[in-house]
Amino acid sequence: MNNTSLNNTSLKDVYIEKTRRDFLKKAGAGVTTLALASGVTLMAYPKPAEARNPDEAVDPSKRWGLLIDVNKCTEDCTACVTACSQENGWKLDGNPGIDAQWIRKLKIKNPKGGHEQTFPVMCQHCAKPPCVDVCPTGASFKRADGIVLVDKHICIGCRYCMMACPYKARSFVHEPLSDQKAHAPRGKGTVESCTMCVHRVDRGDQPACVEKCASDGHGALMFGDLNDPNSDIAKRIASYPTKQIRADLGLDTGVRYSNL
Amino acid sequence: MFAIMKRLLSVLVLASAFVLGAPVQADEAQSIASGPQFTLPKDATSCVRDTSFMRRNHMNLLLHNRDETMHNGIRTKKESLQGCINCHVTKDEAGKAIKVSDPKHFCAACHEYAAVKLDCFECHRSTPDTPKDTANIPNIPAHANLLAHNASLLASNANSSGEAKALGTFLKGVAQ
Numbered sequence: 001m002n003n004t005s006l007n008n009t010s011l012k013d014v015y016i017e018k019t020r021r022d023f024l025k026k027a028g029a030g031v032t033t034l035a036l037a038s039g040v041t042l043m044a045y046p047k048p049a050e051a052r053n054p055d056e057a058v059d060p061s062k063r064w065g066l067l068i069d070v071n072k073c074t075e076d077c078t079a080c081v082t083a084c085s086q087e088n089g090w091k092l093d094g095n096p097g098i099d100a101q102w103i104r105k106l107k108i109k110n111p112k113g114g115h116e117q118t119f120p121v122m123c124q125h126c127a128k129p130p131c132v133d134v135c136p137t138g139a140s141f142k143r144a145d146g147i148v149l150v151d152k153h154i155c156i157g158c159r160y161c162m163m164a165c166p167y168k169a170r171s172f173v174h175e176p177l178s179d180q181k182a183h184a185p186r187g188k189g190t191v192e193s194c195t196m197c198v199h200r201v202d203r204g205d206q207p208a209c210v211e212k213c214a215s216d217g218h219g220a221l222m223f224g225d226l227n228d229p230n231s232d233i234a235k236r237i238a239s240y241p242t243k244q245i246r247a248d249l250g251l252d253t254g255v256r257y258s259n260l
Numbered sequence: 261m262f263a264i265m266k267r268l269l270s271v272l273v274l275a276s277a278f279v280l281g282a283p284v285q286a287d288e289a290q291s292i293a294s295g296p297q298f299t300l301p302k303d304a305t306s307c308v309r310d311t312s313f314m315r316r317n318h319m320n321l322l323l324h325n326r327d328e329t330m331h332n333g334i335r336t337k338k339e340s341l342q343g344c345i346n347c348h349v350t351k352d353e354a355g356k357a358i359k360v361s362d363p364k365h366f367c368a369a370c371h372e373y374a375a376v377k378l379d380c381f382e383c384h385r386s387t388p389d390t391p392k393d394t395a396n397i398p399n400i401p402a403h404a405n406l407l408a409h410n411a412s413l414l415a416s417n418a419n420s421s422g423e424a425k426a427l428g429t430f431l432k433g434v435a436q
Contacts, residue, residue, distance in 0.1 A: 052333070054337070055334055149330070153326055182345070187382040187383030190383065
C-alpha cells in the first residue's frame with residue numbers, strides 16, 4: 001500500500017516538474033504573461049530587454065551581455081547556429097575560409113585528461129573592442145549600450161578588424177547577395193559579425209540564439225543587462241564563477257561563460 | 261532626262277525613309293517628355309512628404325535616418341528605408357514583388373533614367389521582406405565539417421601544456 005501511494009506521489013511530482021519546466025521554457029522564450037482564466041493573468045518573467053520607444057536613442061546606462069552555461073550545451077545541438085542563420089539570413093557554403101562567422105560552435109578538449117566541452121562563440125561584444133581601435137573609417141563601433149557593430153555604410157572592406165579580433169568573430173562578404181533580411185542588411189565588400197540581434201533587442205526581445213536555445217536547445221544561453229544588479233544575468237554572474245575567453249587580453253567581454 | 265529621274269527617285273527614297281522613321285522619333289520624344297515610367301503605390305497621396313520635396317530630398321531623409329538607426333538605435337517607421345520599400349512595391353503579372361535589377365522597380369525607374377548609381381540595395385533588400393523567403397535557410401552540415409576541422413586541430417595540439425594554453429592555441433587556430 002505504501003508502495004502504491006509512493007508511486008502515485010512520485011508520478012504526480014514528475015508531472016508537476018514537467019509542467020513547471022514547460023512553463024519555464026515558454027516563459028524563457030519571451031512569453032511575459034500567462035492567462036490562467038478569463039481576466040486572470042499570472043506575471044511570468046519580465047522581458048529582459050524592455051522595449052524602448054522607437055524614437056528614443058539607446059540607453060548608455062545599459063550593457064547587454066550573454067552568459068553561456070557550457071555544462072548545458074551539448075555537442076549534437078546547433079539550435080543557436082540555426083536560429084542565427086534564419087534570423088539574419090546568412091548561409092554556410094561549406095568553405096570555412098570565407099564562410100560567415102556570426103556564430104559557430106567550438107569543441108575543446110583538455111589534452112591531459114581528455115575532457116571535452118562544446119560551446120558557441122560569437123562576437124564577444126568587448127567593452128574595449130580591438131576591432132574598433134583599428135578601424136580606419138569609424139565603421140566598426142560600439143553602441144552606447146555595449147553592442148559592437150559594423151556600420152556597413154562606411155565600411156571599406158579593409159578587414160583590419162578581422163585581423164584585430166582575437167576571437168575570429170568577424171567575416172567578410174565575398175559574393176554579391178540579394179534577398180537579405182530587411183532587418184539585417186549584408187552586402188559584398190563589407191565585414192559582418194554577430195549584432196546581438198540588435199533589431200530584436202531594440203524592440204524588447206532576446207537575441208534569436210537565446211530564444212531558440214531556450215525553446216529547442218538546452219537553455220544554455222542567458223541574455224540581459226550586465227549593469228543592472230537585479231537582472232538575472234548579473235545576479236548569476238555575481239553568485240557563480242564565470243569566465244571570459246582570453247580574459248588575459250583585458251577586453252572585458254560582454255559574453256561570459258560559466259563552467260568552462 | 262535619266263539624271264532627273266534618278267534625282268527624283270532619291271528624293272522619293274529619302275522622303276519615304278523620313279515618313280517611315282517618323283513614328284519612332286515621336287515615341288522617343290514622348291517618352292523623354294513624360295519622364296521615367298514607374299507605378300505609384302495605390303495610396304500615392306499619403307507619402308511622408310509631398311512629391312516635389314521627396315523628388316529632391318529623399319536621399320537626405322534616408323541618410324539622416326540611416327545614421328540615427330545604426331548608431332543610436334532609433335527605429336521610427338516613418339521615413340525608414342523599409343517603409344519606402346514596403347509602400348513603393350511594384351508587382352509583376354504573377355503578383356510577385358520585382359527587384360531593383362528590373363527597371364520597373366520604383367527606385368530603379370528614376371535612377372536608370374537619371375543615370376544615378378543606386379547603392380542602397382548592395383546590402384538592403386529591394387522588396388518587402390516575407391517570412392517565406394527564408395524558409396529554406398539552414399545549411400548546417402558545413403558546421404559538422406567545422407567540428408571535424410576542430411578535432412584535427414586538437415590532435416595537432418595534443419602536446420600543449422595546460423588547459424588555458426590549449427584553449428588559446430585552439431581559438432587562434434580555428435580560422436587559419
